Amino acid sequence: MELFVRKKPPLIGVDISSSAVKVLELSKAGDHYRVERYAVEPLPRNSVVESAITDVEQVGAAVEHAIRRSGTRCKHAAVAVSAAHVINKTISMPTGLSEQDLESQIEMEADHYIPYPLDEVNLDFEVLGPSESNPNEDEILLAACRKEVVDDYIAVLDRAGLSPTVVDVESYAMESAYGLIARHLPGGGMEKSVAVMDFGATTTHVNAVHNNRSVYTRDHAFGGRQLTEEIQRRYGLSYEEAGLAKKVGGLPDNYQTDILHPFMEAMCQETLRALQFFYSSSPYNSVDQILLAGGCSQIPGIDELIASRTGISTLVANPFTSMSIASRIKPQTLANDAPSLMVACGLAMRSFDS
Ligand SMILES: Nc1ncnc2c1ncn2[C@@H]1O[C@H](COP(=O)(O)OP(=O)(O)OP(=O)(O)O)[C@@H](O)[C@H]1O
Numbered sequence: 473m474e475l476f477v478r479k480k481p482p483l484i485g486v487d488i489s490s491s492a493v494k495v496l497e498l499s500k501a502g503d504h505y506r507v508e509r510y511a512v513e514p515l516p517r518n519s520v521v522e523s524a525i526t527d528v529e530q531v532g533a534a535v536e537h538a539i540r541r542s543g544t545r546c547k548h549a550a551v552a553v554s555a556a557h558v559i560n561k562t563i564s565m566p567t568g569l570s571e572q573d574l575e576s577q578i579e580m581e582a583d584h585y586i587p588y589p590l591d592e593v594n595l596d597f598e599v600l601g602p603s604e605s606n607p608n609e610d611e612i613l614l615a616a617c618r619k620e621v622v623d624d625y626i627a628v629l630d631r632a633g634l635s636p637t638v639v640d641v642e643s644y645a646m647e648s649a650y651g652l653i654a655r656h657l658p659g660g661g662m663e664k665s666v667a668v669m670d671f672g673a674t675t676t677h678v679n680a681v682h683n684n685r686s687v688y689t690r691d692h693a694f695g696g697r698q699l700t701e702e703i704q705r706r707y708g709l710s711y712e713e714a715g716l717a718k719k720v721g722g723l724p725d726n727y728q729t730d731i732l733h734p735f736m737e738a739m740c741q742e743t744l745r746a747l748q749f750f751y752s753s754s755p756y757n758s759v760d761q762i763l764l765a766g767g768c769s770q771i772p773g774i775d776e777l778i779a780s781r782t783g784i785s786t787l788v789a790n791p792f793t794s795m796s797i798a799s800r801i802k803p804q805t806l807a808n809d810a811p812s813l814m815v816a817c818g819l820a821m822r823s824f825d826s
């Protein structure tokens with residue numbers, strides 16, 4: 473489901489998140505994907521705040537750089553807004569309506585479900601299937617996002633010379649990328665509950681999946697920026713220096729014990745808390761697998777630590793394990809970036825939607 477679709481030429485996935493713009497292009501032959509091009513371009517601090525674009529010019533320039541560095545020829549892009557900006561409602565409609573009738577009925581009814589004037593939102597829907605309680609009705613998933621949020625994404629792409637072909641929702645893109653990984657889980661992920669913990673820079677995006685369908689999403693205000701700021705304070709470094717030191721090392725010996733380990737324990741606490749929230753607001757009371765995504769999951773040993781603190785098998789996500797990789801891409805660099813590229817990957821997959 474997308475908030476905004478046109479006929480689709482090849483498109484590039486553009487993930488605009490709080491610390492960086494990530495662009496990724498895939499090709500597909502049969503069932504097989506190939507990573508053609510990608511680039512990650514850091515964003516100036518506070519140009520994206522609380523999952524909304526606050527500086528169209530800066531973010532647009534970063535997208536333009538990323539596109540140029542990637543070398544892509546795509547002129548069309550898929551972007552995603554945060555689930556936090558999207559209102560979802562499931563409603564019922566009589567079966568057998570023509571697409572046109574369905575659309576006009578939904579438009580009439582949406583008024584009751586969406587707490588904004590309809591001319592201020594982008595509205596989309598997906599027919600989920602027959603209702604369990606009434607076989608004469610279909611269940612329809614409605615999604616609405618305020619136009620002003622979507623418009624900023626469109627302005628950014630425009631600034632970078634891209635045309636917005638798909639405006640998706642981050643959690644749906646995450647779900648698509650998860651599907652690639654689920655194939656390698658025991659039983660293909662069926663009958664299993666999996667908690668995807670995406671530890672980003674400012675936000676931890678929690679996505680619980682059952683039978684390969686997302687059943688719960690929630691954002692927690694926790695992320696790698698806390699670690700960066702701690703390094704800044706402790707060693708008197710700039711934000712950029714601290715961010716770099718996290719990745720390439722070179723910090724004093726006491727970094728591991730005094731700063732990194734407490735942060736890793738905080739990631740474990742956040743995971744336990746996320747699971748508690750999930751259990752208390754859903755019929756579920758266990759998960760079979762934890763999947764770590766986001767830049768913080770690159771911290772060596774974090775998978776083992778989370779596994780031992782939660783008692784749940786934990787893996788670091790890599791959506792590219794069964795893809796080929798174009799020779800211009802360094803496999804090791806892509807492997808390192810992979811957990812932070814889940815959303816970009818899910819967006820790039822929209823190129824092949826029928
Ligand atoms: N090797 C590493 N070790 C530790 N932290 C890392 C490493 N590589 C990246 N990070 C951290 O991961 C974070 C960025 O991750 P990611 O790209 O997933 O965030 P984001 O998607 O921009 O953020 P958000 O989803 O919160 O908007 C930064 O805080 C960065 O410092």
Ligand SMILES: [Mg+2]
Nearest residue numbers: 489672673766
């Ligand atoms: Mg992110």
